[in-house]
Amino acid sequence: MTITITAFERSPDGGKGLARDTRVRWALEEVGQPYRVRLVSFSAMREPAHLALHPFGQIPTYEEGDLVLFETGAIVLHIAERHPGLLPTDANARARAITWMFAALNTVEPPILELTIAKLLEADKPWYEKRLPLVEDRVRSRLNELSARLGDAEWLDGAFSAGDLLMVSVLLRLKPSGILNEFPNLAAYVARGEARPAYKRAFDAQLAVNTGKPPAG
Ligand code: GTB
Numbered sequence: 001m002t003i004t005i006t007a008f009e010r011s012p013d014g015g016k017g018l019a020r021d022t023r024v025r026w027a028l029e030e031v032g033q034p035y036r037v038r039l040v041s042f043s044a045m046r047e048p049a050h051l052a053l054h055p056f057g058q059i060p061t062y063e064e065g066d067l068v069l070f071e072t073g074a075i076v077l078h079i080a081e082r083h084p085g086l087l088p089t090d091a092n093a094r095a096r097a098i099t100w101m102f103a104a105l106n107t108v109e110p111p112i113l114e115l116t117i118a119k120l121l122e123a124d125k126p127w128y129e130k131r132l133p134l135v136e137d138r139v140r141s142r143l144n145e146l147s148a149r150l151g152d153a154e155w156l157d158g159a160f161s162a163g164d165l166l167m168v169s170v171l172l173r174l175k176p177s178g179i180l181n182e183f184p185n186l187a188a189y190v191a192r193g194e195a196r197p198a199y200k201r202a203f204d205a206q207l208a209v210n211t212g213k214p215p216a217g
Helices: 021-031 072-082 091-121 128-150 162-172 184-194 197-211
Strands: 003-008 036-040 061-064 067-070
Touching: 003 021, 003 197, 021 072, 021 162, 021 197, 036 197, 067 072, 072 091, 072 162, 091 128, 091 162, 128 184, 162 184, 184 197
Parallel strands: 003 036
Antiparallel strands: 003 061, 061 067
């Protein structure tokens, strides 16, 4: 059955792979499932046709026959449950990998998002300079804990899983801040994720949309 996802017609990051369709593309590339991409403009996202797919008028969405999904975490979990490659077969290891998916989205991403939003929307506010170090320290505190848990392991719990896919995706948002480099094992972990052929294919595909140039190779 054909899989169709939605992505920004023009991503605000110009193709740095930070919009959440990259996470879904990456998951589909990891499991080797072909997919189509329907590009949507900001105005089309508010239209009834898109709101029928996504109640909050956002991307990404996922369509497969009669099934329509929104929320990146749910989409990646669906892909991982339907196709081998992103979740272990052992029940306990599978449950732990899913735990890492939730940890990435519910525990690690919120302070990172707060930092992104502060830099994007609050830089002209009188209290910005005073607040920024507090927000950055909340990120550092989470990274410190994550770094301690990862140690010198390659991935969070055994083989690469959907938990790593989401954790790497979340940490990638920190690259421009330089904070990631304060944690060499996390920086290396992110680099390992970015080096995966499936990630490269996903990244190149979303970059091609945003630059108008076809993916290399
Ligand atoms: N919880 C939802 C999910 O995980 O799927 C959140 C989805 C979401 O935030 N979608 C964003 C969106 O559609 C795009 S990814 N925004 C438009 C709107 O809400 O009207 C967030 C995003 C956008 C842009 C960048 N960037 O340019 O760097 C990074 C991340």
